[in-house]
Amino acid sequence: MQIWVNGGLRDADAAQVSVLDHGMTVGDGVFETVKAREGTLFALTRHLTRLTRSARGLGLPDPDPDEVRRACAAVLEANPVALGRLRITYTGGLSPLGSDRGDAGPTLVVALGESTRRPDTTAVITVPWTRNERGAVAGLKTTSYAENVVALARAHERGASEALFGNTVGALCEGTGSNVFVVLDGQLHTPPLASGCLAGITRELVVEWTGAQETELPLAVLESAEEVFLTSTLRDVQAVHRVDGRELTGAPGPVTAKAMRVFDERAASDLDP
Numbered sequence: 001m002q003i004w005v006n007g008g009l010r011d012a013d014a015a016q017v018s019v020l021d022h023g024m025t026v027g028d029g030v031f032e033t034v035k036a037r038e039g040t041l042f043a044l045t046r047h048l049t050r051l052t053r054s055a056r057g058l059g060l061p062d063p064d065p066d067e068v069r070r071a072c073a074a075v076l077e078a079n080p081v082a083l084g085r086l087r088i089t090y091t092g093g094l095s096p097l098g099s100d101r102g103d104a105g106p107t108l109v110v111a112l113g114e115s116t117r118r119p120d121t122t123a124v125i126t127v128p129w130t131r132n133e134r135g136a137v138a139g140l141k142t143t144s145y146a147e148n149v150v151a152l153a154r155a156h157e158r159g160a161s162e163a164l165f166g167n168t169v170g171a172l173c174e175g176t177g178s179n180v181f182v183v184l185d186g187q188l189h190t191p192p193l194a195s196g197c198l199a200g201i202t203r204e205l206v207v208e209w210t211g212a213q214e215t216e217l218p219l220a221v222l223e224s225a226e227e228v229f230l231t232s233t234l235r236d237v238q239a240v241h242r243v244d245g246r247e248l249t250g251a252p253g254p255v256t257a258k259a260m261r262v263f264d265e266r267a268a269s270d271l272d273p
Helices: 044-058 065-078 146-157 201-210 219-223 254-269
Strands: 002-005 008-011 029-037 083-091 107-114 121-131 162-167 172-175 179-184 187-190 227-232 236-243
Touching: 002 065, 008 065, 029 044, 044 065, 044 083, 044 201, 065 083, 065 107, 121 146, 121 172, 121 227, 146 162, 162 219, 172 179, 172 219, 179 201, 179 219, 179 254, 187 201, 201 227, 201 236, 201 254, 227 254, 236 254
Parallel strands: 121 162, 121 236
Antiparallel strands: 002 008, 002 107, 029 083, 083 107, 162 172, 179 187, 179 227, 227 236
């Protein structure tokens, strides 16, 4: 495997950053996951826009989009895969121990791992922990992911592939690495960004392409929704057949199936929508 680290490709064994990198010591960094298929990336421009938005939210200097594109192209060429997860990581760089950021400049790492197509349906659970919709990093895609690791481990323990969070006021928010949509009275809804959820790229496209409504919803809506589905870079649109102990028979339902079909068709016709 060849990995891009701060200006060039390195063999995996030599692809190193300092143990004093601020992304390592305090999680001071942002990242993007981009779907790679047969040497091409999907929606890269939108991902780079969000990378910059997240970096600004942390007070990091803007990443150079041309450099990031060069790094992505080099990694794709060096690591051919049929389907992969390309990860762009951008951190505060070499810094003193503690929360103060150093002045050595940011670190950029781009790596690619092979992936497989997700199942058409999955199970999810809800967890008792909350997203803080008013926090300093709400809505930013940061490398501070320990909360997601804990929640996802609980999901796996219970035979599910994702854990869903409410926020501090009990509204439905998001998954550990996905956005959530529900069908109510035949209409498609997803939590608004004000809920604290990440502005997912797939979420954004599904809203644009299906006309889904952004609606503040109680977490308890999962107990009565006619259909539920998840969106993310590697899930695309994935139906949910079980929420906690509730079975959603016939998943994917008709609204979800249409969203899956529309997304597949539109994504195939434009790799950088």
